[in-house]
Amino acid sequence: MGKRDPVGLRNIDLFTFSFYIALVALGWIMVFAVSYSREWTNTDVSFFATSAGKQTIWIGICAVVFALIFIVDWKFWQTFAYLIYSIGIVLLVAVLFFGKNIKGATAWFAFGSFSFQPSEVAKFATCLAMATFLSHYRTNLKETRSQLIALGLLGLPVGLIMLQPDAGSAIVFLSFFLVMYREGLSPVFFIVAFCVGLLFILGLIVSPYYIILTLAVIGLFILASRFRENRYWLLSAGAVSFGVAYAIKMGFVKSALLVTLSLLLIVMITQWLQNRGRVASLLLVTIVVGSGISFASNFGFNKVLKPHQQDRINVWLAPSKADPRGSLYNVFQSKLAIGSGGLQGKGFLQGTLTKLNYVPEQSTDFIFCTIGEEHGFIGSSGMILLFLFFMFRITVIAERQRSNFSRHYAYCVAGILFIHFFINIGMTMGLLPIIGIPLPFISKGGSSLLGFTVMIAVLLKLDSNRYKI
Numbered sequence: 001m002g003k004r005d006p007v008g009l010r011n012i013d014l015f016t017f018s019f020y021i022a023l024v025a026l027g028w029i030m031v032f033a034v035s036y037s038r039e040w041t042n043t044d045v046s047f048f049a050t051s052a053g054k055q056t057i058w059i060g061i062c063a064v065v066f067a068l069i070f071i072v073d074w075k076f077w078q079t080f081a082y083l084i085y086s087i088g089i090v091l092l093v094a095v096l097f098f099g100k101n102i103k104g105a106t107a108w109f110a111f112g113s114f115s116f117q118p119s120e121v122a123k124f125a126t127c128l129a130m131a132t133f134l135s136h137y138r139t140n141l142k143e144t145r146s147q148l149i150a151l152g153l154l155g156l157p158v159g160l161i162m163l164q165p166d167a168g169s170a171i172v173f174l175s176f177f178l179v180m181y182r183e184g185l186s187p188v189f190f191i192v193a194f195c196v197g198l199l200f201i202l203g204l205i206v207s208p209y210y211i212i213l214t215l216a217v218i219g220l221f222i223l224a225s226r227f228r229e230n231r232y233w234l235l236s237a238g239a240v241s242f243g244v245a246y247a248i249k250m251g252f253v254k255s256a257l258l259v260t261l262s263l264l265l266i267v268m269i270t271q272w273l274q275n276r277g278r279v280a281s282l283l284l285v286t287i288v289v290g291s292g293i294s295f296a297s298n299f300g301f302n303k304v305l306k307p308h309q310q311d312r313i314n315v316w317l318a319p320s321k322a323d324p325r326g327s328l329y330n331v332f333q334s335k336l337a338i339g340s341g342g343l344q345g346k347g348f349l350q351g352t353l354t355k356l357n358y359v360p361e362q363s364t365d366f367i368f369c370t371i372g373e374e375h376g377f378i379g380s381s382g383m384i385l386l387f388l389f390f391m392f393r394i395t396v397i398a399e400r401q402r403s404n405f406s407r408h409y410a411y412c413v414a415g416i417l418f419i420h421f422f423i424n425i426g427m428t429m430g431l432l433p434i435i436g437i438p439l440p441f442i443s444k445g446g447s448s449l450l451g452f453t454v455m456i457a458v459l460l461k462l463d464s465n466r467y468k469i
Contacts, residue, residue, distance in 0.1 A: 011464040013397060019390040020456050023441035024059060024449070026383065027150025028073055030370050031055045031444045033349055034363040051444055054114075058446035062453040069457040074465040077458055078135075078405045081128035085153075088125030091118035092160040099164075107164040119169040120451030122157040123416055127455065129153050130176055131408035134183050141184040150180060169258035171423070175415030182411055199290050205317045211294040215287045236432045316433040330366070333359045338372030338380070338429065345376030363444040365436055368428045383442075387421050397463050406462040413455045 049054040077084075095118050100110040108115045130153055133139055139146045154173050161170045181190065202211055281457035301310060314321040315328050318434035322328035337353040346352070351373040353359060359366050372380045391414050398410030417440055424439040439446045 012460055012465070013393070013463050016390070016393050016456070016460060016463075019386065019393060020441070020453075022386060023390065024062075024453075026386075027367075027439075027442040027444075027449070028052065028055055028059065029348075029353050029365055030367050030442055033351070033374060034354055034367065034370050034444075036349055054446070055444055061405060061446070062450055065450065066146070066453060066457045069454065070461055072461070074461050074468075077128055077409075077462070078132055081125075081132040084378045085125040085129035088118070088122040089156060089160065092122055092157060094118070096160070096163055105164045105166045107161075107166045107169070117169075117445075117447040119157075119166060121162050122161070123169075123172060124451055124454055126153060126157055126173065126176065126411055127412040127416070130179065130412055131405050134162050134179065134408045137403035141180055142186065150176075155242075160216045161232065166436075167294065168423075168437045171435065172416060172419050172437065175419040178418075179408055179411035180413035183408065188284070195290075196293060201317070203294035204301050204313055206294075208291065208294040208298050212291045212308045215290050268296075316430075319395075319430070320442075330360055330434060331427075334366050334428045335430055339370040341373040341376040341380070343377050345372075345374045345379055348374055350374060363435070364438055365424065365443065366428050367439055367443050368425055371442075384425070387417075387440075391417055391421070394459065397459065397466075398399060401463070401466050402468070403462070403466070406466065409462060410459055413459050416455070417452075 012467065032052040047056075062206055068145070084115070095109060096106060099118075100108045100115065102108050107119060108117050110116075130150065130397070133150065133153060134141075139149075141147055141150065148309040154176055158173050161173075177185070177190070181187070199211065301313065305313075311322055315331055319328060319331075324332055333353065337359055340346070340353065341351075351370060353373055354362060354370050359369050362369060363405045368380070368383075375382075394410055394414040394417070398407050398414065401407040420437055420440045423432055423435065423437045424443075427434045427437070438445055439450045441449065
């Protein structure tokens with residue numbers, strides 16, 4: 001088989017390849033729909049000067065790259081993974097000095113009318129490096145050493161991308177925790193990260209006193225359930241009376257907080273006196289750290305962030321505080337465009353909001369609006385299902401690999417696609433903050449399309465050799 005089919009075309013997964021072709025074709029149609037009314041009215045304009053024409057050129061480039069990847073031996077990617085990772089890091093450093101500033105971020109290399117984003121190379125390169133590291137026989141994510149190295153592989157590109165600054169691209173690297181969890185990283189890390197993130201977000205919209213009060217109440221119930229001596233409840237009642245006496249002066253929230261903390265302190269002391277202070281100590285640390293996170297978050301939002309940065313957060317968490325003609329405009333128009341499509345949509349090239357350019361960045365970050373307006377709920381649901389089947393198929397490919405490297409790489413690709421898909425659609429519907437993440441294969445953009453194409457091509461190449469180790 002190897003002599004008759006040296007590039008592995010006979011073993012290519014046709015389901016995954018078909019999903020890829022369908023998404024690329026759908027993306028080109030949507031880019032054409034967005035640009036049609038604005039760029040095609042002038043008959044003197046060349047086709048390849050339009051957005052759809054440029055996207056066509058990039059699709060052609062992707063087809064050539066796809067073919068070249070299948071010519072390269074499948075072991076090449078693991079052998080030179082760290083070298084490719086180093087090239088990605090060098091590009092991230094170089095763009096800080098020689099890149100073009102676009103919309104406040106120095107994240108692009110510009111070559112005439114074309115531009116290239118090195119963070120796309122960094123995503124692919126980190127996939128290879130992470131897969132290579134995890135496949136090493138000495139790697140064990142239950143050990144601190146392996147955990148620190150894995151975090152270092154992620155932290156280096158994330159730090160350089162944040163210097164651009166490009167928070168959207170940096171967030172994508174969180175997807176690598178999916179493969180780390182699959183390979184044995186303790187769920188405790190994810191629980192702690194979720195709690196820290198939740199406290200941080202709550203600190204942006206809620207007074208820290210409410211957060212501390214909630215933590216104290218939870219801790220009180222946990223500790224109070226561990227003993228039943230009545231004399232301690234008498235002391236607790238005394239603390240309640242003390243708190244109520246200051247209620248008028250301190251206000252309801254602070255007085256309730258004082259009462260709860262008093263009760264909690266009494267219960268903690270009793271636990272320590274009975275040599276059962278392990279849980280009490282853990283809760284004390286949790287409350288102190290949680291209080292610090294909430295106060296830091298609240299302080300940073302009100303004292304450190306600039307007004308336009310506060311507006312971005314308000315658009316997501318407190319829309320009533322945002323200006324509908326300013327920071328809220330994009331999300332408002334996006335939701336209006338999606339909702340106006342109804343069940344079946346207005347029809348191809350019939351989107352009025354698309355034609356009149358009401359939604360900014362409609363061909364890139366907000367291209368899902370075009371699908372919603374022109375093809376309605378049915379078309380939007382169909383595209384979402386196409387993505388879900390595509391990502392599910394990638395996980396199926398991952399689980400059938402005999403090579404550890406191929407399995408890890410497939411999960412890295414699935415994670416990156418999921419983060420892009422989830423955040424892009426979430427932000428167009430106002431469920432997540434607007435951070436400028438394109439929809440894979442659908443949004444206009446050559447470097448994005450090329451980056452995802454390389455990921456899928458390498459995945460299919462590795463899978464076509466799945467019976468080899």
